[in-house]
Amino acid sequence: MEKVGVGNLSRGGQDFLQPGRAGRRPGTVRPRGSLLGQVLGPRQPSLVAASPLRRARETAQPTADRAGLIVTTDRCFIDRDYGPWAGMPMGTVAAQWGSVDAAPGVEPRSAVRDRAVGGLTILAGRFCGASVVVVSHDAVNQEVLAALDPGLGDPADIEQDNGCFNILQWTADGVVVLSVNEHPDGTQPLRRPHGRRPRRQRATRLPGSPSIRQTMPAARPSPHLVTV
Numbered sequence: 001m002e003k004v005g006v007g008n009l010s011r012g013g014q015d016f017l018q019p020g021r022a023g024r025r026p027g028t029v030r031p032r033g034s035l036l037g038q039v040l041g042p043r044q045p046s047l048v049a050a051s052p053l054r055r056a057r058e059t060a061q062p063t064a065d066r067a068g069l070i071v072t073t074d075r076c077f078i079d080r081d082y083g084p085w086a087g088m089p090m091g092t093v094a095a096q097w098g099s100v101d102a103a104p105g106v107e108p109r110s111a112v113r114d115r116a117v118g119g120l121t122i123l124a125g126r127f128c129g130a131s132v133v134v135v136s137h138d139a140v141n142q143e144v145l146a147a148l149d150p151g152l153g154d155p156a157d158i159e160q161d162n163g164c165f166n167i168l169q170w171t172a173d174g175v176v177v178l179s180v181n182e183h184p185d186g187t188q189p190l191r192r193p194h195g196r197r198p199r200r201q202r203a204t205r206l207p208g209s210p211s212i213r214q215t216m217p218a219a220r221p222s223p224h225l226v227t228v
Contacts, residue, residue, distance in 0.1 A: 033060070033063075036226060041067045051140075060135040060226070077137075078137075080112050080137070084105050113144065120144065137228055141225050149177040166226075166227075
């Protein structure tokens with residue numbers, strides 16, 4: 001199963017909480033979605049799922065069109081809920097409360113992780129042996145990647161650029177993160193902490209994760225996770 005993610009959107013060089021409301025840059029979603037469609041569509045995914053937010057659905061649409069599928073929305077992959085701070089500059093909230101995590105009304109990182117990893121685990125069970133594309137958000141994908149590969153370090157340190165995708169694989173031994181922060185146009189190399197290679201990583205066993213008795217063929221890894 002494969003999952004794809006697109007990185008955070010910003011405005012004026014400043015990051016905003018829940019950028020779909022305040023930080024969206026005009027003209028960024030459509031070309032990035034088109035590039036992702038060119039790269040991921042031919043991989044013949046069995047499902048293209050997306051966060052219900054419009055920017056995620058728009059990013060997922062070219063891949064679905066290329067694969068002859070309809071975009072399925074799933075709230076497991078919706079952006080982190082920033083409560084009353086949604087749309088405010090991240091720096092402003094952090095300055096007032098010490099960190100975004102400490103601000104009242106913000107969805108706990110553990111809740112984001114649990115719903116997203118749980119959603120992926122369900123999809124892995126439903127589409128065993130097939131490729132899946134999931135379009136989510138940087139705050140979500142960072143939590144997922146850190147949970148599946150603790151060696152990546154703190155979620156906030158995992159790079160998730162706009163329009164990037166990550167490749168995960170469910171195997172008999174658990175979940176393997178094959179690549180992180182890949183760009184569909186090939187202009188930016190894969191970057192992982194401490195120069196680690198993206199492949200041959202140790203599998204992470206998740207409670208209740210499906211047991212897949214055969215490793216996916218190289219041409220059809222597992223989930224692609226896109227960040228938007």
